[in-house]
Amino acid sequence: MIRRFRTTAAIQLCAWVVVATLGLFTDALAQARAGKPRPGPAATKATKANKEATRALFAAVQEFIPKVADVEAALKAGADVNAQDEEGWTPLMFASRKMNADLIKALLAAKASANMKTQKGATALMMACSENQWMVIPLLLQAGADANAQDETGAPVLYHCAIGAGESAIKALLDAGAQKDLADKDGVTPLFVALAMGNGQAARALFTAGAHAEPQSSDGFPILARSVISADPESVRVALKVAPDVNGRSAKGHTALMIASELGYSEMVADLLRAKADAGLKDPEGKAALDYAQGNGHTEVVAMLSGKWPRPKLPGTTVSVPCDKLGGPVDVNLQMASGNLGIAITYPRPLSSVLGGYYDEPDRHGYKDWSADVTLHFDTDANPKTGIEYELELDEVGTSVKVPFGTEGETKTVSGHVLMPSFTKKGGSGPDPSEGDGFYPRVSNDGGVARLDVPLTALGLAPGAKIRLVAEAGLCSQKEATFQLK
Secondary structure, three states: HHHOOOOHHHHHHHHHHHHHHHHHHHHHHHHHHOOOEOOOOOOOOOOOOHHHHHHHHHHOOOOOOOOOOHEEEEEHOOOOOOOOOOOOHHHHHHHHHOOOHHHHHHHOOOOOOOOOOOOOOHHHHHHHHHHHOOOHHHHHHHHHOOOOEOOOOOEHHHHHHHOOOOOHHHHHHHOOOOOOOOOOOOOOOHHHHHHOOOHHHHHHHHHOOOOOOEOOOOOOOEEEHHHHHHHHHHHHHHHHHHOOOOOEEOOOOEEEHHHHHHOOHHHHHHHHHHHHOOOOOOOOOEEEHHHHHHHHHOOOHHHHHHOOOOOOOOOOOOEEEEEEHHHHOOOEEEEEEEEEEEEEEEOOOOOOOOOOOOOOOOOOOOOOOOOOOOEEEEOOOOOOOOOEEEEEEEEEEEEEEEEEOOOEEEEEEEEEEEEEEEEHHHHHHOOOOOOOOOOOOOEEEEOOOOEEEHHHHHHHOOOOOOEEEEEEOOOEEEEEEEOOOO
């Protein structure tokens, strides 16, 4: 049986608990559906003489790490490669959930059918999609698997891939002739599913291919708001194109901005504000997005919505790098702490409002007018004639990040933007990270201030030494200063 439209019951329940304060529980519950396939019992419908070999085949493909040799031995012993268990599962269906190309090839070589269905209408290709088995999907398609097969609810293969599969799986299906807008019996399209499930990769691939989705579900709940609940910023960016009414409301009067603010999803709040979301709108209870952010202690979101971003006063030495593109200087603070050179970089506005925000136009993809990048050049003897000896770079990159999702302490991995540090030696004397003296910095975002520590030993320094620093803010200017470690 294939349960669709959610990852697991536990995760979906967490989402409902979080949004209950906004009155979204019934809205979300109304859209819950069945999701991934589950294993059935051992084979009982083997039709060939050697039923024992068929049972061995089912057992082999259901191992946590299947052994191709065991599968081949069962086939050689006369196992029925197209036998079905009580729920209609075949050995190929079980194998399709495993990232094992050799296993699939062995079954297909034995004439396994790629288009058999379970009692619920699920195919091996649907199962590979639901588990994001990107290595398996092309093999099934090459074997003639129907890219437009539909289960008993009318959900096509592409719909199942939209739940959790990545961009390569979506493209493979589209290249194989999958109809991008083939909907289930309720009229729900694959793109709608990808947005609602927070599968940003699939959503972007489908949207780029020209797929469509209704701007709201059958109960009037906006897809933009639903993508916010999914916790995936990439889904929100695609939803903003699918549903350009950034201020659309749910039946209970909540906007996407209110929901993102209540949940504390600062990167989404930044994207919604860039899209001209109206922070002044109020729900029927008279609460605006700022009220929800303040009520839940989301200080960074409060700063974005209120426009008030207090710059912390830190001890030590601070170098302010002018940066009009960010609305003010980027402060680089240096101070001694327990044998480390503590570095704190304060931005003129909350860091989440600086990260992300890339354009999507073909000729501007990946470009924006501001950057969170910062580069620090250290000349450890404070003599500019010796050349810069060390370079610490904080580059803004897109990656997978964990965000709060569900009940307290729960998280979800989604696409997002972070500052990625690197530390290299550029010349002169002192330790060399590339020759066994490695130091691998880590950046923490503390209330919108990026912080990291560099051991003095990594710089070949001791307290009292002088350092010449050249600090450069991305797409802005640079500034230099000389200071003494105390």
